[in-house]
Amino acid sequence: MTSIRIQCPVCQKVKVKEISDEITNKSGISSVLVPADNECDHSLVVFVDSEQRVRRVQQLDYAPTGASGVVEVKSISGMTLRGLRRVLGPLLTSMISALLERKKLVLCNDVEVGISAFGSLNRIFTDDLELGKDIIVVESCSVEGADTYVVDTQVPQRLSGKVGSNLSELVERYLDEALDIVDNEASIIMMRQKTHNLDKAAEAVEAVVSKKMSSREVMKKVKSSFRINLSLDELRAAMDILDGRGVVNIKELITVSGLDDF
Amino acid sequence: MVDLIQFTASIISAMVSIIAGGIFFNAYSKEKKTARLLWAIAFLLYAIGHIVNAGVVGLEIPATSEEGTFLLWFYVALSGAGTTGIVLYATVPFLTRKAYVREILTLLFVGAYLIGSALFAFVLPDENLFAFINPATHVQVLNMSWWVVELLIPASFFIGIVFLRHYSISKTQWGLWIGLSFLIYAIILFIWPIADLKWLFYIIRTVSVAFLGYGGILLARD
Numbered sequence A: 001m002t003s004i005r006i007q008c009p010v011c012q013k014v015k016v017k018e019i020s021d022e023i024t025n026k027s028g029i030s031s032v033l034v035p036a037d038n039e040c041d042h043s044l045v046v047f048v049d050s051e052q053r054v055r056r057v058q059q060l061d062y063a064p065t066g067a068s069g070v071v072e073v074k075s076i077s078g079m080t081l082r083g084l085r086r087v088l089g090p091l092l093t094s095m096i097s098a099l100l101e102r103k104k105l106v107l108c109n110d111v112e113v114g115i116s117a118f119g120s121l122n123r124i125f126t127d128d129l130e131l132g133k134d135i136i137v138v139e140s141c142s143v144e145g146a147d148t149y150v151v152d153t154q155v156p157q158r159l160s161g162k163v164g165s166n167l168s169e170l171v172e173r174y175l176d177e178a179l180d181i182v183d184n185e186a187s188i189i190m191m192r193q194k195t196h197n198l199d200k201a202a203e204a205v206e207a208v209v210s211k212k213m214s215s216r217e218v219m220k221k222v223k224s225s226f227r228i229n230l231s232l233d234e235l236r237a238a239m240d241i242l243d244g245r246g247v248v249n250i251k252e253l254i255t256v257s258g259l260d261d262f
Numbered sequence B: 001m002v003d004l005i006q007f008t009a010s011i012i013s014a015m016v017s018i019i020a021g022g023i024f025f026n027a028y029s030k031e032k033k034t035a036r037l038l039w040a041i042a043f044l045l046y047a048i049g050h051i052v053n054a055g056v057v058g059l060e061i062p063a064t065s066e067e068g069t070f071l072l073w074f075y076v077a078l079s080g081a082g083t084t085g086i087v088l089y090a091t092v093p094f095l096t097r098k099a100y101v102r103e104i105l106t107l108l109f110v111g112a113y114l115i116g117s118a119l120f121a122f123v124l125p126d127e128n129l130f131a132f133i134n135p136a137t138h139v140q141v142l143n144m145s146w147w148v149v150e151l152l153i154p155a156s157f158f159i160g161i162v163f164l165r166h167y168s169i170s171k172t173q174w175g176l177w178i179g180l181s182f183l184i185y186a187i188i189l190f191i192w193p194i195a196d197l198k199w200l201f202y203i204i205r206t207v208s209v210a211f212l213g214y215g216g217i218l219l220a221r222d
Helices: A081-088 A091-100 A111-124 A165-179 A184-208 A215-226 A232-244 B004-030 B034-058 B066-094 B099-123 B140-170 B173-191 B195-221
Strands: A002-007 A014-019 A030-034 A044-048 A054-059 A071-073 A104-108 A135-138 A148-152 A157-160
Touching: A002 A044, A002 A054, A014 A030, A081 A091, A081 A111, A081 A165, A081 A184, A091 A104, A091 A111, A091 A148, A091 A157, A091 A165, A091 A184, A091 A232, A104 A111, A111 A135, A111 A184, A165 A184, A165 A232, A184 A215, A184 A232, A215 A232, B004 B034, B004 B195, B034 B066, B034 B195, B066 B099, B066 B140, B099 B140, B140 B173, B173 B195
Parallel strands: A104 A135, A104 A148
Antiparallel strands: A002 A014, A030 A044, A030 A071, A044 A054, A148 A157
């Protein structure tokens, strides 16, 4: 048995629990359920790596009754990327784009599809998405807001919210490339790499732009400061991401000409 | 007697075009962008066309003879439809994401150019209603020359304006030089069919191709 120290993200109380070596001997990160007890009222899912380090602690929305000790839990399994594309069609592109723009993604109506979609998206946006915060799965389709992208998963169709067209086009291309690979694991990893890089690119663009600049200047500065080689398509998508995140005037500050990619 | 001025100007034009093509090959080797490769090929075609023209002038083949007309048609097909067609094909995708626009625009230009020039050179008689812009003597080779100029002027203007607009937005110097090159070409094109002014056309054209080459050097450095 190995002892791990856990701090509850809700009440901040610290408790020490013992977990089976069988769990921590596994390669990669394992998730364990820590039920509520006398020290802390919250049931938690703790992600532990093979070095017995706690990598993440998350409150569990619905705790199983009767659990008393620390037990291993399986992560929510989602559909394959190909399956998700078939079920949601072009909406998948918009959903990934909305998450990149840090919009709240509401998946309503068919809860089963919503949970499965969360499982798959959570694998693309690993360590970033939280159910109930970034992605909300609900039966009622009444949730709306400026920073929300609402999808009826039963039809399926977009009910409200919008994402940048340049970003959508690039994500669509990424998805096509990823789905060219037969192996689902490789497809997901490829999408993870691509979306992660795009997210980093957007942060880099935000960091270098302070005054009116040409797109070529921005690309050069991003390359010299962050060693990120941006194409014009990626820059346009990064601008959509920043615009979606509410970065003021980003589209006015960067002047884009088609021939920048000549 | 060989028209030395036209012969020399044609050879110099061909050499400068080969250099310009080489510069775009170099720009392509720096960044593997298809448009740069297409531009390099386009200017090599321009050079080949001018070598053919230099051959016609050097061998004193009369332009109005059957052989001379065919060789001049071949020259304008390579240097006009070939070069400007490829440049249009490579440049339009930077202006619109609709892929079919490139195909339609290039097809319209190259089709009108090749069919029109072939009709004027080999099918239609000297005096015909379709050669409505031809202030000089109506011979087949001249009707053909005026026809290709009528098509090349708007196409070159279009390419020049596109690059100058890019310069106005981004302040990139290569946009200015390439834009000026095409604009100057468009402005002087109308004197190309005039035999007495060919020397002037070739001198200015050589300068404008040098502008293009300089633009290509700046592009490769950028």
